[in-house]
Amino acid sequence: MNKRKLIMGLVSVLFVVTPFLISSPVAWSQTNYGTIRGTVSDPTGALVPEVEIEAIHVSTNRKYTTPTTEAGVYALINLPLGEYQVTAKRAGFKEAVGSRVIVSVGSTTTLNITLEVGEVTQQVTVEETFAPLLTPDNAEVG
Missing domain, CATH: 2.60.40.10 (Immunoglobulins)
Incomplete structure (x- = not known):
């Protein structure tokens, strides 16, 4: 009797768990x-x-x-x-x-x-050069 109850219990669990195991990969693929x-x-x-x-x-x-x-x-x-x-x-x-x-x-x-053809843009590079304003030896502007 105990063996029969155990087998019936396992079969019941399989019937309950199997649909979840089968549907899980489908749910994961969403x-x-x-x-x-x-x-x-x-x-x-x-x-x-x-x-x-x-x-x-x-x-x-x-x-x-x-x-x-x-x-x-x-x-x-x-x-x-x-x-x-x-x-x-x-x-x-x-x-x-x-x-x-x-x-x-x-x-x-x-x-x-x-895409529509656009206008050619020009790039201008500005470089700064500094001329010394004062001569350090004699303080002349220059």
């Missing part, structure tokens, strides 16, 4: 993240490498950045859920501000960006 990916091209349609992509989470103002690959492709992965403002920057092009993108659970949002 993520609270998403991805924004896409390409960056110029007005001719050529893909542009080495563009800095920045996504700013609208609610938290946190920035996530990545460069485009040599093929002009980017992916911002594991972004927390929410709304993002995406921008693209590269020398020789105007900064592109993309539309706002919503990242939802497990989603991948595609945002392709076209």
